[in-house]
Amino acid sequence: MTHDTHDNDTLVIGGTALTSRLFIGTGKYGTDSLIPDVAGASGSQVITVALRRVDLANPRSNVLAHIPPHMRLLPNTSGARTAEEAVRIARLAQAAGCGNWIKIEVISDSRFLLPDGYATARATETLAKEGFVVLPYMNPDLYVARDLVNAGAAAVMPLGAPIGTNRGLRTAEMIGVLIEEIDLPVIVDAGIGKPSQACEAMEMGAAACLVNTAIASAGNPVAMARAFGEAVRAGRAAYLSGAGPVAAATADGASASSPLTGFLGE
Amino acid sequence: MSMYDVVREWTPRVADAPLRAFMDAATADDVARVLRKQRLFPHDLLTLLSPAAATQLEAMARRASELTVRHFGRTIQLFTPLYLSNHCTNQCRYCGFNARNHIPRQRLSDEEIAAEGRAIAATGLRHLLLLTGDARHVSGPEYIAHAARLLAPYFPSLSVEVYSLTDEEYALLVDAGIDGMTMFQETYNEALYPDLHPAGPKRDYHFRLDAPERAARAGMRSVGLGALLGLDDWRRDAFFTALHGDWLQRHYPYVDVSFSVPRLRPHAGAFQPAHAVSDRDLVQVILAYRIFMPSAGITVSTRERADLRDNLIPLGVTRMSAGVSTAVGGHAVRTQDGHAVRKDVEGQGDADGATPQFEISDPRSADEMAAAIAARGYQPVYKDWESVLDGGYGCGIACAARRTPSGEPVGAPTPAAPRAMA
Numbered sequence: 001m002t003h004d005t006h007d008n009d010t011l012v013i014g015g016t017a018l019t020s021r022l023f024i025g026t027g028k029y030g031t032d033s034l035i036p037d038v039a040g041a042s043g044s045q046v047i048t049v050a051l052r053r054v055d056l057a058n059p060r061s062n063v064l065a066h067i068p069p070h071m072r073l074l075p076n077t078s079g080a081r082t083a084e085e086a087v088r089i090a091r092l093a094q095a096a097g098c099g100n101w102i103k104i105e106v107i108s109d110s111r112f113l114l115p116d117g118y119a120t121a122r123a124t125e126t127l128a129k130e131g132f133v134v135l136p137y138m139n140p141d142l143y144v145a146r147d148l149v150n151a152g153a154a155a156v157m158p159l160g161a162p163i164g165t166n167r168g169l170r171t172a173e174m175i176g177v178l179i180e181e182i183d184l185p186v187i188v189d190a191g192i193g194k195p196s197q198a199c200e201a202m203e204m205g206a207a208a209c210l211v212n213t214a215i216a217s218a219g220n221p222v223a224m225a226r227a228f229g230e231a232v233r234a235g236r237a238a239y240l241s242g243a244g245p246v247a248a249a250t251a252d253g254a255s256a257s258s259p260l261t262g263f264l265g266e
Numbered sequence: 267m268s269m270y271d272v273v274r275e276w277t278p279r280v281a282d283a284p285l286r287a288f289m290d291a292a293t294a295d296d297v298a299r300v301l302r303k304q305r306l307f308p309h310d311l312l313t314l315l316s317p318a319a320a321t322q323l324e325a326m327a328r329r330a331s332e333l334t335v336r337h338f339g340r341t342i343q344l345f346t347p348l349y350l351s352n353h354c355t356n357q358c359r360y361c362g363f364n365a366r367n368h369i370p371r372q373r374l375s376d377e378e379i380a381a382e383g384r385a386i387a388a389t390g391l392r393h394l395l396l397l398t399g400d401a402r403h404v405s406g407p408e409y410i411a412h413a414a415r416l417l418a419p420y421f422p423s424l425s426v427e428v429y430s431l432t433d434e435e436y437a438l439l440v441d442a443g444i445d446g447m448t449m450f451q452e453t454y455n456e457a458l459y460p461d462l463h464p465a466g467p468k469r470d471y472h473f474r475l476d477a478p479e480r481a482a483r484a485g486m487r488s489v490g491l492g493a494l495l496g497l498d499d500w501r502r503d504a505f506f507t508a509l510h511g512d513w514l515q516r517h518y519p520y521v522d523v524s525f526s527v528p529r530l531r532p533h534a535g536a537f538q539p540a541h542a543v544s545d546r547d548l549v550q551v552i553l554a555y556r557i558f559m560p561s562a563g564i565t566v567s568t569r570e571r572a573d574l575r576d577n578l579i580p581l582g583v584t585r586m587s588a589g590v591s592t593a594v595g596g597h598a599v600r601t602q603d604g605h606a607v608r609k610d611v612e613g614q615g616d617a618d619g620a621t622p623q624f625e626i627s628d629p630r631s632a633d634e635m636a637a638a639i640a641a642r643g644y645q646p647v648y649k650d651w652e653s654v655l656d657g658g659y660g661c662g663i664a665c666a667a668r669r670t671p672s673g674e675p676v677g678a679p680t681p682a683a684p685r686a687m688a
Binding site for chain 1: 276335336337338339340341390392422487515516519520521522523560640643644645647648649650652670
């Protein structure tokens with residue numbers, strides 16, 4: 001990840017420089033025909049698609065046909081329950097012409113849809129060795145993140161809240177730890193329900209946000225995509241600007257300037 | 267604790283005083299409280315199925331719709347059933363395939379299976395549900411697995427709705443590329459069950475009740491449950507169906523659990539529902555399932571009328587059948603020169619005179635159903651999985667590139683080694 005000035009701020013993943021830090025998805029739309037307008041309004045350059053949904057043989061339902069050609073395709077392994085399934089899906093995605101970026105999702109719990117850190121790391125290691133640019137979806141756990149770094153991940157994608165809940169940055173403290181400790185782009189994925197939450201993640205120093213449900217389930221997905229694009233840009237600008245310190249609240253609502261060392265005088 | 271233990275534990279409570287009284291005593295305020303909860307328990311489910319909840323359907327519908335959009339988006343997955351055989355040794359009093367009914371019996375040959383597959387695939391449908399009657403000597407597990415392999419080149423995902431199988435038999439189907447199973451317990455009322463199933467293997471309540479668990483153990487990705495609403499008090503059967511889903515999901519978290527909501531339909535025979543289930547009742551069941559288990563799929567079949575199905579789309583439904591025939595060989599008929607041709611699925615199910623298992627109420631084709639779903643602002647999803655992705659034997663991404671210019675698949679990929687769940 002590199003950035004020099006606000007005007008020359010790029011996110012580099014797998015050798016590709018991105019000027020937009022909002023990643024979007026293709027699931028849950030009432031019609032896939034919304035995708036080009038959503039993509040345009042968001043300004044996003046990366047779009048994830050579940051390979052399970054891709055049907056190259058059926059023109060009635062080929063989601064890939066709706067993805068603007070300039071966008072970087074990020075196939076994901078939705079539906080994989082084991083590392084082996086994730087690896088198989090990634091290889092099929094590449095063989096189907098979807099490129100060598102892959103978002104690893106290994107989930108074997110249908111109720112909470114929480115990722116399996118151990119299996120995710122194993123799949124990441126295998127695929128990174130094969131030359132994939134691997135972006136693993138994960139719980140914001142420092143040890144798992146370190147495993148993913150060692151496994152060759154190109155970024156880590158911690159969840160803000162369980163997939164599809166729109167509940168925001170419930171894991172903000174742990175994501176903060178990753179941002180501080182992990183020397184890879186930290187892309188907040190899942191749970192972001194409102195643009196303000198995406199903005200907050202970016203203010204914290206996240207490298208990017210991936211937002212799908214909050215856009216796809218909005219009353220006006222195109223307008224919501226635009227709002228998210230602006231929020232991510234604002235949050236990033238705030239982070240680069242360096243936020244001023246926030247005073248700790250005291251019982252009387254203010255704090256003395258030197259409550260402990262004031263006796264020392266000037 | 268097995269699901270049978272759960273039924274034994276709860277049956278006296280539901281049938282007898284305390285919890286039955288609990289359900290009857292529930293108020294609109296109780297329903298509102300449940301709708302605000304993040305995590306629901308069996309008592310909350312009883313509240314959602316209570317008479318009081320029947321007066322709060324709009325509030326329940328809003329919650330159910332919101333949960334569904336969050337978990338599944340505005341999408342409805344399409345599928346269609348393919349009846350392989352109507353030979354049956356059971357005497358289920360409510361079923362058109364009852365062994366004592368004098369109807370033509372048929373089992374599809376390899377050629378007929380392929381013809382049916384081609385006819386259905388030509389409509390764009392990619393998820394197929396295979397059904398048979400319960401006659402192991404005619405349509406045993408090996409026959410079903412063989413049929414799946416014949417159909418794999420046309421359909422990325424195959425499911426079954428057949429008689430109860432053993433662990434080994436479900437594993438056989440999984441290895442043949444079948445990734446889902448549906449099992450209707452019909453009624454969870456163990457005392458009533460023998461009266462409805464006077465003869466045949468299906469008479470074994472316990473073996474049937476445990477079938478979904480055996481399927482999950484064998485590696486089925488998705489398992490569907492259902493009670494045939496109308497056989498018993500629908501509130502009681504819906505309660506146990508939902509408990510069954512919850513139990514299955516807790517014990518087999520990697521399985522995608524879904525519910526079906528079949529209501530008794532007219533069929534060949536004289537059986538009439540003992541407990542009428544109105545449209546409002548059906549809606550209450552769907553909403554209760556969705557709110558109790560937000561991540562569960564919910565399937566509505568063509569047993570229901572087109573106008574009702576359309577109105578159910580935003581209430582929690584995630585899967586719908588389309589282009590349906592409930593007769594064996596109902597999708598394709600043979601011309602005089604022996605070539606299979608597509609049957610007009612807009613006709614009523616049995617162009618060749620075969621007797622359907624039940625009369626359908628929504629005869630719309632796949633295209634018509636897709637248009638109706640789109641008209642409601644939802645997306646018809648033709649494909650949402652393919653067996654190849656988890657090492658199975660099937661067709662989709664992997665063989666799309668190997669199709670002929672006309673779109674005909676060249677063949678299914680080589681099956682991977684048999685799978686086993688950790």
